[in-house]
Amino acid sequence: MIVTLPHSTTQEISSELAKLHAERGEVSQGRVMTLLISAGEDELNSVLVDAIYASHEHPSRIIAVVNDGKEVPSFDELPITAVGTVAPLDAELRLGSDGGAGEVIVLRPAGGLQRHLDTLVIPLLIPDAPVVAWWSSNVPDSPANTLLGSMARSRITDAQKNDDPIEKFLQLRKHHTRQDTDLAWTRLTIWRGLLAAMIDEPPHAAIKSITVTGNDHHLSVDLLASWLAWAMKVPVRIEIDNSMRGVAGVHFFREDGEASIERRGDEDINIYLTKPGQPEQKVSVPHRTLGDCMTEELRRLEPDEIYNTVLTQGWDLVDHSHWDK
Template sequence: MIEILPSSTTSQISSKLAQAHAERGEASQGRVLTLLVSTSERELENVLATAIQASQEHPSRVIAIVTDRTEAPDMTTLPAVAVGTVAPLDAEIRLGSDGGAGEVIVLRPAESLLRHLDTLVLPLLVPDAPVVAWWSSSTPASPSTSLLGSMTRSRITDAQMTADPMATFLTLREHHTVEETDLAWTRLTVWRGLLAALVDEPPHTEIQSVTVRGNSHSLSVDLLGAWLAWALKVPVSFEVDEHVSAVRGVVFHRTDGDSVIERPSDASSDLFITKPGQMKQTISVPHRTLGDCMTEELRRLDPDEIYNAVLTEGWDMISHDHWTTQR
């Protein structure tokens, strides 16, 4: 069910949502968190599909704020909104199959309201539930001090999806707090698990250095290299492969030969593992979706100490020259 609320106020949205819950015999107190999403009109439906997928495990109230509304309604016909000024706010409420295991509120504030997002969103939060913010593309320089981020327990960015991923990521790193993470790191969860298992398997011969293979403009490649440098305390170099979109593979250079784990192409769901003196192994590892990554992040709202260490220590242990020289 989708209910359109043109020229609305937060009070009207709350009343309509309460009425809909009463008619359906539901209670908003069953929501485990509120997910605030800053997005664009073009990305809205894909972002909501991701949030709804994640809500199957984490029943949530999703509040999506469309930040690029450009229409200019007739101001004389619009009511005063919650922030006390006459400004337009269009909204939608989505429930049932359109709202996942929770509900979705879509806000389309005019530009004047974008300067008061905290006041706009506050009445719509689920009481006594943690609040998480997700910026699906463009991100503030300092999420923790932004209007949305300042009211949240956890903040999720996706620097890879911005116009200049590395510049965005470096700015985020400069203002990083332990409550923040980036999906470029989350996309590495399976890789990190497989690499940790490979290191732990006998024979435990010394790892002298590591080579990471992947796209020269993937933040995940750099973060994987930074994690390996931090965890193993060995030199890490990069081998550029522009035929893949992110990580292609990792080579552990050991005293008795190379141990290699790699995916032959983006189209393949298989990974090949090669170790000295052993037959090549093949394991099936499907690509992670954006929904998989968001579900993981909503499952863990506590600070990620490993990610924090990679940013503060590991990032400076590797060279990022491949990012600029291959441009």
């Protein structure tokens, strides 16, 4: 069910939502969080598909604010005085199969309302429930210093989907806070689990160096190398393989020979594990979807201390100069 509310107000939106819940015999108390999304009009529907997918594990009130393709203003860019005239606010309410395990509120603020998103959003938040903010693209350099970000206890970005993901990620790292995370890191969860298991298996031959292979403009490759450099305390270098869209493999050079984990083709759903003197193992590891990554992130609303440490300590242990080529 989709209900459109042209030229509306937050009070009218709240009243209509309460009426629809009453008609359907639903209550909003079962929502575990409010998920704030900043998205462009052209990506809105695909982003909501992933948010709704995640809501089946985390019933949420999803509030999607459609932006105009510009970064949401930070506090120091806001005008001193309020906007003199009231700009129109178009809204949609999506419930049932269109709203997942909660409901979706789509806000399309125009004109000066873009500079007062907190005033629009705060009356629509679920009382006493945590707030998570997600920028699917068009990521601000400093999420914590935006109106949406200031309301959230957890902030999720996806720098890889920006026009210049590398420059955007460097800006995010510069302004990073403990409550921020990026989906380039989330995409590595399975890789990190497989690598940790492989390292823990005997024999525990000393690792002398590590090579991470993958696409030269994919942030996950550099984050994985940085994590390994920090965790293993050995030299780690990045080798380019642009036949892959992300991480292609990790090679451990040990005292007893080379051990590796590889995905041998971009469309291959399998990852191959090799160790000296042992038969090759094949593990089915399909590429993670955006919905999978969002579902994982919404399980953890506390700061990711490993990610914070990788950014502050591990990043500078690896040569990232391939980005300059």
